Amino acid sequence: MELRKAIGNRVISELPTPVGGPTYLVAHACFECRKSWKLADKQAAICPQCRSELSRMGRGFKAPKKSDLEQWKKVEALWRAGFRFPSHESWRRIEPYPERFREVEAFIRENPDHPFRVTD
Numbered sequence: 001m002e003l004r005k006a007i008g009n010r011v012i013s014e015l016p017t018p019v020g021g022p023t024y025l026v027a028h029a030c031f032e033c034r035k036s037w038k039l040a041d042k043q044a045a046i047c048p049q050c051r052s053e054l055s056r057m058g059r060g061f062k063a064p065k066k067s068d069l070e071q072w073k074k075v076e077a078l079w080r081a082g083f084r085f086p087s088h089e090s091w092r093r094i095e096p097y098p099e100r101f102r103e104v105e106a107f108i109r110e111n112p113d114h115p116f117r118v119t120d
């Protein structure tokens with residue numbers, strides 16, 4: 001029961017069960033094709049369309065419409081700056097990501113220690 005709630009109920013049945021743990025699906029995006037896929041974490045993250053490497057977005061990532069160039073630019077800029085998209089429950093007490101692409105630069109500058117930012 002718990003597990004089913006945690007992983008949601010779409011797509012799961014089509015995916016093989018990974019060895020060594022419960023299925024853990026994470027949204028991966030191709031900024032070139034402006035599409036996203038939910039993949040098991042250990043799966044090779046290559047875009048099925050253009051074969052470029054997918055970006056691991058996080059479980060809470062919701063892909064913009066393919067035609068929404070501005071939103072894709074926004075999420076790509078956030079991702080490149082290290083911002084990730086964890087599951088929705090974690091967002092409550094957190095400075096939300098900007099709505100518009102033009103706000104991203106200031107947001108990045110003002111949130112160097114944002115809890116959803118990874119540094120590598």
Ligand SMILES: [Zn+2]
Pocket residue numbers: 030031032033034047048049050051052
């Ligand atoms: Zn692609």
